[in-house]
Amino acid sequence: MLCYHFYQHPMMATVNCNDYLNTVLISICITCALCYEPNWNSLDTRKNPEWYDEGKIGIFLHWGVYSVPGNMVWFWYYWKGQKLPEFVQFMKDHYPPNFQYADFAPQFRAEFFDADEWAKIFEDAGARYVVLTTKHHEGFTLWPSKYSFNWNAMSVGPKRDLVGEFSNAIKKSGLHLGLYHSLFEWFNPLYIKDKANNFNTKDFVTTKTMPELYELVNTYHPDYVWSDGVPSDSGNSSYWNAPEFVAWLYNESPVKQRVVTNDRWGIDTMCKHGGVLTCTDRYNPGKLKKRKWENAFTIDKKSWGFRRNAVLSDFMTMEEILYQVITTVSCGGNALIDAGPTPYGTIPPIFQERLKQLGSWLRVNGEGIYRTVPWLHQNDTVNPHVWYTVSKYSSVLVYAFLLEWPDNNIVKLGAPEPSNKTVVYLVGYPDPIPWKAGPNGGIQLTIPNIPLPQMPCMWAWAFRLIDLSN
Secondary structure: OOEEEEEOOHHHHHOOHHHHHOOOEEEEEOOHHHOOOOOHHHHOOOOOOHHHHHHOEEEEEOOOHHHOOOOOOOHHHHHHHOOOHHHHHHHHHHOOOOOOHHHHHHHOOOOOOOHHHHHHHHHHOOOOEEEEEEEOOOOOEOOOOOOOOOOEOOOOOOOOOHHHHHHHHHHHHOOEEEEEEEOOOOOOHHHHHHHHOOOOOOHHHHHHHHHHHHHHHHHHOOOEEEEEOOOOOOOOOOOOOHHHHHHHHHHOOOOOOOOEEOOOOOOOOOOOOOOOEOOOOOOOOOOOOOOOEEEEEEOEOOOOOOOOOOOHHHEOOHHHHHHHHHHHHHOOEEEEEEEOOOOOOOOOHHHHHHHHHHHHHHHHHHHHOOOEEOOOOOEOOOOOOEEEEEEOOOOOEEEEEEOOOOOOOEEEEOOOOEEEEEEEEEOOOOOEOOEEEOEOEOEEEEOOOOOHHHOOOOOOEEEEEEEEOO
């Protein structure tokens, strides 16, 4: 049985908009099980590859020219777009009168960037995938794009293909490669023109942003295409030609079997369409959702990128990070944890420390995180500090994550119903944990006095509940 779909080819970037609208490429899919039409009803039927749901933990990296002022990722827009006094004054205080945003680019040198060193940090953190911002809303590409003349990392600044070096190192380490790409650019004249035309023209889409996406996929073969850049006053996915691109990605691209996408393809798709729902930044609904979702959150609570003036209290503690990770996974989501590299190409020590601590915790408790699915309950019915997961491959293995250690070493749980075969372990500790049935249902655990050197971890303890009756 044959099926047909239409999609934009990267060479379309060389024709004008009218030519593009009258030109389609027909592709024939022999196996309709793998054929998706360029509309969201069809695209949303595709299942995400198993590696994504089973991996649970990703690292997000915001790195670009904005790392040089080291203020905010949206710095250029706040300074020149909204002209916010704080950012205008920052430039008056620290830079010459005629200094332009483009003048930051030569200072984005990445001279200490070692992609293998970065990959080792992320691997040791227990991550299963890493997403790099290849182009943010400033339009500067971290690869030598043919569609970003003189505003890319090969032409100015590092004089290197940063995406290429990063991609090679991530793949070599065994991690999955994710590439972030912003659809829109704040000050691109073609985008501004399309917007002024109420998005009835597509000059920016057909000559700039979509050709970049095809170029990224065909050159670097990412496992995850993380789209962004669809503010509330931007166009629908039809303006961005997003359904056509995603159909090509799923049907014909070199990564069609393993690629994951998100939901940021137009103002009509956020939290509705795409492979993974991100909905809003730092999205953590605290309850089970019908679709796969992701919580992208920042270790620096004030910014996605590197900040020169950050202080210790601006960064999440391990308790805060693990709360996000555990509650997210319990409710069926993935945790995408953001760090901001420096313009000289290093991961700041505070981020390295948090990621190293996360890795040490996951080496003990990862069995209750990776390759798990939501249990019958997410949050416990009587103890608000306990969240659950269950093994994807063995339903007799339920995990209860305790976020706060009880003063009396007694943990009361309302959701689990023990059987006469039930055995309980503190993950990372060899001896079974004594338990008894609760007077009104549930189970009560009595944790022995464990010497500090034998404690499996310092934060958020997991109990393995074997052979419950529910």
